[in-house]
Amino acid sequence: MRIHVWNAFASNNSGSYTIVGRFPTEELAARVAAELSQVLEEHERWRRSPGSRHEDPENPSPLRVLTQTYSLTQSEADLADQGELRVWSTGHQVFLHDPWTLTLQDSYEEYLRGRGGKVETRIRHAHGCIVSLFELHGTLPKKTKAETVSAVVEELYADDGPLVTLAPFDVQPAWREGSRPGEPVLTLGAVFQDLDLAPGYTAVEGIARRHGLRVSVRVSEDQSPGDPLGWLRPSHPPLERKLFDVWILEAGFSSKEVARRLTELRRGRYIDGPTVLKWIPDAVLKRLTRARAEQAVKFLREGGANAEPRPAG
Incomplete structure (x- = not known):
């Protein structure tokens, strides 16, 4: 032999x-x-x-x-x-x-x-994702600062906003309003995919400018074992709209197909069938707008999964 x-x-x-x-x-x-x-x-x-x-x-x-x-x-x-x-x-x-x-x-x-x-x-x-930290600066009247910051966040997180259409499902953006002298009016963290960096940056800057703010960006490679934006959570100010998690309750006839669809939703973060089975039942996508959550649920159901949107905790 x-x-x-x-x-x-x-x-x-x-x-x-x-x-x-x-x-x-x-x-x-x-x-x-x-x-x-x-x-x-x-x-x-x-x-x-x-x-x-x-x-x-x-x-x-x-x-x-x-x-x-x-x-x-x-x-x-x-x-x-x-x-x-x-x-x-x-x-x-x-x-x-x-x-x-x-x-x-x-x-x-x-x-x-x-x-x-x-x-x-x-x-x-x-080889890790690029973490983008946007610092929005400007001189705002004290009476309208909170109102302006909230309006910026809502516009960024609109159904057609860059934090919804360009940010991946598995690393949701996070933000924090500045409260001390010299701090940015708003600090925003996002992890755009490589080909979405340019349109993402352009969209964030365009919204900031419409509200009289200028943008500076710091970039770094994500080398953290967990959430690269965890230090910015919970986000403040909170969104006025409700957010939803996507739950998978059963994988249906093919855990492999559900895993493939979930990998696609998470922008290429590979998931296999056995991993999906270990997760069930649990939230597989978190803190999405209603429209985006319903879109993901429909896509997973077409692959045979028993999935549903639930209000985010």
């Missing part, structure tokens, strides 16, 4: 990469983000064109032109597939985020500094 034994490890090579730059004015931050976004779009079209892997010195790639124009470090990474690199601005900040890459070349940070900014945050090769 012959026995073969293999010992292998997952390479786990690709992760997310985030750079945050800060600029002296919002106008400059918006201009830098727009210019870099345009270069990346042009480079992507160039990269997909025939023969782009063999760069012609007489016709360099858009990223190569950028590095030459600003005398930045040039690298063969200019020609690499950078995944889904996106650039956007929020207030004085410019964000670069790529969910699937080994690294980002030094020229991006050099470019931000060369345009008058400073690099305040870099998260290299993250």
Whole structure:
């Protein structure tokens, strides 16, 4: 008898990469983000064109032109597939985020500094979710401060608001109203998925601006074993609307199918059939708006589960 034994490890090579730059004015931050976004779009079209892997010195790639124009470090990474690199601005900040890459070349940070900014945050090769902490600042009359903060939260948590449409089911947003001098008017924590970061940030900033507030964002990688926003809970001020939990009472004919649907609802956080059976009966999604809870219940019932919404405790 012959026995073969293999010992292998997952390479786990690709992760997310985030750079945050800060600029002296919002106008400059918006201009830098727009210019870099345009270069990346042009480079992507160039990269997909025939023969782009063999760069012609007489016709360099858009990223190569950028590095030459600003005398930045040039690298063969200019020609690499950078995944889904996106650039956007929020207030004085410019964000670069790529969910699937080994690294980002030094020229991006050099470019931000060369345009008058400073690099305040870099998260290299993250495999956890990106935790976004929004700090809303502004001068509000004491008599109307609580009313304004409540209006902002209600708008953020509307059925079509960013905290409902873009936040994953399993890590619900949390917030806290500032009460001391120098504190933000409102501190809001959210864990958007990689491709929802830019639209999420833009939506939060738009709502804040409509109420006369400006936004600054701090980002970090979620490396906590539990709730990364637990320190902000319970949220204050509370929402005026009632929230609901989704309960699964029975898995029905296929716990595997229910697990697949629950994984989809939780934005890719993998769950298997035996795990679902261990949870039953219990709340599998928590503190959702009525519309979102009913949507999730309908989806789970279509997979055979006996599910129902219940008022959140």
